[in-house]
Amino acid sequence: MPILYNTDVSMHDRVDSCIQDDFKHKAIEAAQEAFYTKRAALVDEEPDWQGIRTAAMNIRDDVSNNLDFYIKQFAENAAANGVNVHFAPTADDALWEALDVFENAAAHFAVKSKSMMTEEVGLNHVLEQAGVKVIETDCAEHILQTAGDMPSHIVVPALHHTRDDIAELYRETYGYDGDNVPENITHFLRRLLRHQFLEAQVGIRGCNFAVAETGSVTLVTNEGNGRMVDTFPPVQIVFVGIDRIVPTLESLDIFMALLPKSAVGSKMTAYFSVDTGARRPDEVDGPAEVHYIIMDNGRSSLLNTQFQPMMRCIRCGACLNICPVYRHISGHGYGSIYPGPMGLVLTPQLAGYDDIDDLVYACTLCGACSEHCPVRIPLHDLIRDHRIQIVEQGKNHKIEVPIFKGLQLMWSNVDVYTALMKIGRPMMKLFAEQGGMLGKKTAWMPVLSGWTSSRDFEVLSNMRFRDWLKQHNADKHASACSEFAAETDGQPTADAELADETANRSTAAEPADEIASEQEVQ
Amino acid sequence: MARVTLDEFLAPISKQLGHSQVPQDVKPFDYQSEAPARSTDGLSQPQLIDKFADEAEKIRIHVYRCKANKVAEVVAEIVGKVRASDPVCSEAGLESDAVGIVYADDERIDSLKIPAALEALVAERASVEDASDAPVSTIVSTRWDKEATLEQMAELCTSSRFGITFAQGGVAETATIVQPCSAECGRAISLLPLEHIALVKASTIKGTMGDWLREISAARIEDASTMPSQFCFISGPSATADIELVRVEGVHGPMFVHYVIIED
16 A cells, blocks of 8 residues: 555554654644744635635535535536546556556556645656656655655645755666755756656646536646646546535635645745646647546545534645644654644555554644634544544554453542552652652663653652642631731732731642652753 | 446445435535635735735745836846846856757737837847857747647757747736647647746736636636646746755746746
8 A cells, every 4th residue: 555655664653763853843833833833824814714724624624525416517628628537446447447558558657746646656666667667846845756765744745855865866766966956956956857757758747626517627736847748748647535625716826825825935936837638729738638547545434424524624734834743743753644643644545553553553633733723624523533543443452451451440440440550659769769760761661761761850749639629628717717817907809818828829839849750850 | 448437436436425426416505695705805906016026035036027018128127138148058068158048939028019129139139259158149939830740849849049929927926827739839848948037917817716616617617618738827937856855946947937927
């Protein structure tokens, strides 16, 4: 399954190695800050950002509820425009259809503009095996292809490479003789790729929005490589996911008011092209032959379930740019080509629960993603729904069952609870390190090590909270009585309140100290 | 020959949706009742033009505003500014001692007398001695030729410094131009040359992209042949931030974009 990669390493180990990578962290932090700050400024400028979000959500839901109708309308209009329409229920079907196009055109050289869907089906690998040379033309994708690497972000996929890395890579592979200045490397790429656009026999591209009303496909790009792919190769293949459909030309406006701002924090991208059919007979440039491969590949399983809102996703990456977990484990930690919150929802749906390891647990359920999602997908709720389904289907970790049975016994029976708490403290004391914390010394213990191998765990307190509260209330009552006695000669009550507050603060001092010490160890 | 037919493809999707068959028709989405407010709402035409120009400058587009009878002069001035020693030429893989211009075979461009102004520039420059900081000595201007081959036009555009097109209109909100392609105005003109000069009539500047999409859609419903094989919304130079998030302009498309707003 090309959606998942690096699966011979466990998620735990993948995350571990990503957490060690300081450059990756700084790069992601910088990207998150930059995209987020610029986005926030643009959102503030919008008179009705929330209204645009709601409109987009409603349009998307409307299409999802009648997706069969809209797919049919899109496919029939495309065919009427002279487009060859292919239907692919699965990734394999999509690959076969693409191979057919290459065979019929006797083509062996293709240029490609960035498309997550072709990543999803693993197109490049299959084409290369069939003897077709495929060149990625998006700057970041070209870097990844040259390095033989995987994308780490859906919008800026080569975020994890340094300028030195990239300059060196092009020196070795293509004889680049310049320095490490991004501008110079990029302009080298311009010269390197230009004649390849002109020589390629097939252009392969994705589609941001497919317009049902007209059978048109659209592409949002900044670099212009998408337009190059649209202009020169005589044959064009467009990969269209069934979740890319919008009803009308007019509706594109709402989505384009959201997408560039949410994705990269700009008001608009340099190019947004709307293609309807092949080039007309009297035109000089543009593809003479156009193929749409319309693919399902598991998407329709979202329909009519609690996961249907995921069909709204416009692949902007706003949820990645705000996610605290993404920030730490980085795109490669997830091991899915769809990382971050949107990936946590989509990946299990496309790849199934069996092969995804601990993926859906890479989330703190903080909800920042749902708040920032331009099309209001309740991402963190859906992530929790995946967890619930995993448990309901019995696909959770086997050890969880006895642990939770034990906890259930403890919390549902006062005697067991009291007894365990009594022996808990001396038991924990046995393994505690200086400062009264369970630390690395206990990292050999199964289950517990998940926490103590990287953080300290506090030993149970001497006093139960229940006892402490009883004591506290008794003290408070006693002091209130003595104050009342002192105030009988007409002190203003405000003073009494103040005294009360001070008393509260001093009794609260103990727990506050504990929090502070915990923060230090973190 | 198709492995999977449309009906076979739709059957499981209809089933998942609980539809016994694909609906014959659905209620169209009502855009008007929910139309969210936009920053260009209620602006007068002069205000829209100002907004268009302001937004353009924010994204590093060179903006010129002039009457129709001055357009040829402005275009000649943009072209005439190029220095022979300009380092971006070699970066973009262009010859540094000549400036090539390709323009759309568009009667609006002809009626603005731009080809004549460029020809005059060509003649004038032929007599200038080349020097390192001098204007380039050779200027070649060529009209897009719909009888030519793709290879010829690609070669022409890729070796040109400037491409000149007439935009269908502008979008004030985002400083975007609407550029349809046609036999007379190939896609390559606004894509391959190092600089793109777009001519925009001030009266065609609308508030949002939606305003233009509605117009294009209405025209298509009236007459399907008005729908171009591609129309492109262009907002500034081609750019990337893929290497360490450093913004670089001039990736595969133009490095510089000029809007000449014709105040009609």
